[in-house]
Amino acid sequence: MSDFKIHILGCGSALPTTRHLPSSQIVELRDKLYMIDCGEGAQLQMRRMSLRFSRLNHIFISHLHGDHCFGLPGLISTLGMLGRTGSLTIHGPKEVKDYLQPILDQFAANLPYKVCFQEINPFKHALVLEDKSLRVYSIPLKHRIPCCGYLFAEKQKEAHIIREMTDFYRVPVSQMKNIKAGADFTTPDGTVVPNKRLTRPAEPAKTYAYCSDTAFAPEIVPLIKEIDLLYHEATFCEEDSARSRETNHSTARQAAEIARQAEVKCLMIGHFSARYNNLSPLLNEAQEIFPTTFLANEGMVIEV
Template sequence: MEKFDLNILGTGSALPTTRFNPTSQVVNFRDNLFMIDCGEGAQTQLRKMQLKFSRLSHIFLSHLHGDHCFGLMGLISTLGLLDRTGELVVHAHPDAEKVFRPLLDYFCAELPYKVIFNPIAPQKHELILEERSLRVYSIPLKHRVPTCGFLFEEKPRPRHIIREMTDFYQVPVRDMNRLKDGADFVREDGTVIPNDNLTRPAEPTRKYAYCSDTTYHKSIVPIIEGVDLLFHEATFLEKEKARAKQTMHSTALQAAKIAQAAQVKKLVIGHFSARYNDLNVLLEEAKTIFPETVLAEEAKCYPI
């Protein structure tokens, strides 16, 4: 099966600590890298995980809080030092270009490549990026500033040809692509050979959803329903529910409730508050509702 992995660069929340890096992730889809958020130190973590800078072409910023975007300028500068020539696309709130373009003009005036800002509307669920085998959608979240998550969805793959059957029915080569797309085969005498007799179903498509930062927000459930892997912030324990509501973050229990309602296959929780020395308390709380929960661990790869 083609590569589709989640690489965790940083799992911390707003307050810097020596234990956690600020939020950042990389989705590796068929050796093409897509970064989600870019907190300070993201480029150092890329090196530690031996992810190739040259494979990174798109960066998605969930919102413009510093712990999610202060690493962007350093990464852009480093890519210039590495003589990058291919364009880099930053998908973010329209204000992102207003914030970063003056800094680029001042610090990176002679970049050998283009930085393109693609404005997105965080309040909408819509298609942001479409490539040959992948689609990326926004997921409206509820935070103190306009914020969205991201849904990475593998496109359906073609059906598998059953060679002995196509040989038996003497299917011409010109019809093979139609069979892969699900069409029946019609012989010259008008006989219809059902597609199921000639092909096998393709492997199920895979989906990954990223939801950080957000208060408990049940409206996202239909968008993320059935995903193979869900990352959902779990900044606080349920006993700090009032603090979570005030700062518009989620508790571990609330993250688990979202995963349960959406019937996802696996939940990864992260964006941890610096107040917790033992993260297992967050994990155990989430697992009371959704047993298929794991902690986000920095420098770890999670297959999707």
């Protein structure tokens, strides 16, 4: 079972409906949770999906439209009521702090933990977070206001020790860390045992990119080349392309074209306009260009 998962909390667009919640996702990697966008209802969805609030330490906001950030004040307040003491870092364009700080001053002045802000330049592709499990990069997007997506790149795990072989060669425990990192082993009589005889490779590191909201932007293709899973907004069908251009959003066909050009392994589309009661036309439109496309939906858990 994969330890890199995407939980879909909401995949609708700005106008609320009974079918979809506003944008929010949780990236789960090696027992840590990273939230991307926080529309209304995000914390309730975390409850429904049994995601532990205490494992969430980083929130990445793409831009300051309400359907991507109106859930933040409630979530921050709830974390305080749950007795959180560790800091919470919110990453995003500078406007995110401008929006949140007055609310925190008014309603959350006595939080038992610290809310930190990391300003991200939405016009620049850059490393914005690195920990022992992954690296997160910003992806400049094309929207009506400054907006960026995020690329989550898992770090390669260490090789697996073949216990029978390390026992056979009597490898000391003190050498195991070096061998996991790729070192050969030299026996007391000077024989060099190749690392490949003592280990087997770990599963390849996985990559996931979140691109919402954006107009058709082929310039992002090199930044997401050959990733494992791409989430790309598909707000409109091609027949509504005039509206997509007016609002700086993408059609399902355009999302699929980005996936095709980037040669990603799989495409998930979301941020659906409230005008569509039936999403099959969007899926069909995308699959004509990129067959390995599927629809996002609330409650889904995708293994990368």
